[in-house]
Amino acid sequence: MRGGTDAPGPTAAAGPGPAAAPDAPDGPAQGAGGGLRRAFGGLTTRGRSFLAAGLAAGGCAYVLGQPELLRVGLLLTVLPVVCTVVLHRSRHRVAGSRRLVPPRVPAMSEARVHLRVDNVSRLPTGMLMLQDRVPYVLGPRPRFVLDRVEPGGYREVSYRVRSDLRGRYPLGPLQLRLSDPFGMCELTRSFSGQETLTVVPRVQPLAPVRLSGEAAGHGDSRTRALALAGEDDAIPRGYRHGDDLRRVHWRSTARYGELMVRREEQPQRSRCTVLLDTRAAAHRGAGPDSPFEWAVSGAASVAVHMLRRGYGVRLLTDTGDTVPAPGGTGGFAGATGDGAGAGLAADLLLDALAVVDHSAGEGLVRAQDVLRSGNEGMVVAFLGALDEEDASVVARMRQRAGGAVAFLLDEPAWAARGGWAGEEDRDGDALDRQRRMLRDAGWTVLRVGPEDSLPGLWSGADRFGARQDTEVAP
Template sequence: MRITSRGIGLLITGVLLLVGGIVFGYPELAAIGVAAALAVGMSLAAGLLRPRLEVGRAIEPDRVMRGEECRVTLEVSNARPWGSLTVVGEDYCGPRPVPIPLVRLRPGRKTTVSYRVPTERRGVVQLGPLRVGRRDPFGLARVQRPFGETGQVWVYPYVHPIAGVPSGSSRNLDGLAERVPHGSSTFDSLREYVPGDDLRHVHWRTSARIGELMVRERVDTSRPRIVVLLDDRTAVHHGDTFEDACEAAASVVAAATRADLSVHLLTASGTSLPVAADSSGYLDVLAEARPHTDEELGQNGLAGIAERARQMQAGDTLICLTGRAAPEDLGAMMALRGTYATIMIGLFGPQQGPGADAGFQVIAARDAAEFAQLWDGIWS
């Protein structure tokens, strides 16, 4: 609650009249000053009466691709059984307020307002709460209170169409990297039998030895496993290169899931997400992603991230998406050639020298759209 400029002026005038009336012996001036101060006090007291408003919020849809349409609809109703309300509100859409002009609400009546959420930038847009302001009839005081619940809109990075993904190499249990025909499988482990298992997969020798039915678990070695590493360090990104890296990551993961490949999304800040073929959870992660400083990460360049990728051994193809990579960063990627059969580096923004002849494929692109074109030229 705050006093308006009109209220401040009236209060100062009233105090001056009161003091002047007392000092110079004019009771009429003092009475006028007291009346002015009382008017301001009554306006403040009126603002303490909290209006009974019910606010409903509908977001359609709450997850959109960058540039797509998203609207918020607010339904505001006067729940008081008596007395009309004239209110003006503003809803917060991210850091900026959106003015919501509300009509005069009679008891039990409601009004509906709608506005468009800006989706030009990737990220999570925080919505609300709706703040409703009231003024007294004389405009001396103004109070603003929050009503209703808040909401969120996930703005996904734009997914560029990509024609193909690397076929990769598959690793058998002996640790050898080899290409295998589609549909082949190999033994992975033994587990207890559960109703519904195919009896042809029962390992009878082990079952006889331990006294319980044991079933062979087999894995499809023909499915390449791809690790997408998003470098979210502030030091390597300039301008919109981080946004381009997020779009490239979304495009690669989307193409891999369409091809029914196993994908693992990894970020320098610590996110490790295995992506299911029918899941879009990786888009939530990419919408929430932000650059991190070296102090936040607590590790030395890309070397620490590469060590995490080595320990994971989550795939046979590693795709690293970064900004302006330093020579030591490329060296850290070179050290992974014994762990990953295929390594690709995506560099965004102006480069001083990508080091393309470093034992792995390098795509240097100005933005995500050019990255998709260069990618198709290699893998389609």
């Protein structure tokens, strides 16, 4: 995992006059706060050396009676003191801002951070040293040295950050060190503003295959009549100005004594639940190439793919937590059906998957309780290592699902590649028994090995609905 500054150094831009105010600037940071005691605490090694040499020269001049040496000692002593007082008393006002482009990136992609420092005082600054705090996973802390900034001027620098691991990473605060022209003293200030870089799982493009159990029309809005038994059983409503008179329901009109019309057929969207097994006991290994990260990336890819096909999608974990939370759309993102809603839903699900972590759970019963509360349409599950009880619970999840696809972790294959093999590992026969149990319950089962790719497995999911004993090439 690497990231950090540009190889040739910071890019810089200078403005001779007042520049446009930066967006949401931090500060300004003033160089006149904190007292002289703290100011003298900012003496550099050079300043301390001059001060020590001056005091030593003054002492020797007094002992030896050498007035010329005393003048040299006074000069060496006064110079760092004067520089410190002048730097402390000069009211430098510096404003800083940070711009992150883009604020959210897929794993193993880069973002660029732009820093801007404005001198909003009437005095020029000395040399400025900038350091931005970044987490170690994003790379080393970027450091920049800037020349003096004229009154009303500004400087801009930028650096790159990159993470192979998803998550939310704070950037900042920005630290600024201001020094005098002789390098005798430094003042350090920290700005309060921070930005957050969100690293989401990688989304892989998937082919539009027809899954086993998928209803006709896919996820597009399909009109379903609210009245299932004919006109007499239609649910009427009161007449509104502009309603077509051909929709008048005469029997209800006679019953209620007012003009009633049949309700319009309402579109109903298909739904898909993406189940992610996050149990720590079901996933071993860590890092971007671990089976858990494979499952998280797969869940993100399937969720975005189904949203683009017009499905209402929700994320469900083994703990029973769902994203989005149950609400007006029934807990399914993208249920409104418009393109903007699908985009916002994808962002919501990806943000949740960016921070999902292992759970301490030992079973999948809570997820089953959520699924059996109603007909949830399609279910796509990313499962870790299962035992017989877990496999039985997953098999029962199929009862209320219109279609079900399971990506089942091939633990022996992952263990062999990662060197985790041990006596407690499940053998291939146990994995085959679990696959048969899920297939008998109606699941389409796709075995996930360390060399398998999600697009390759997904493209064969339609064939597995009929022939699930055939291996799918990665």
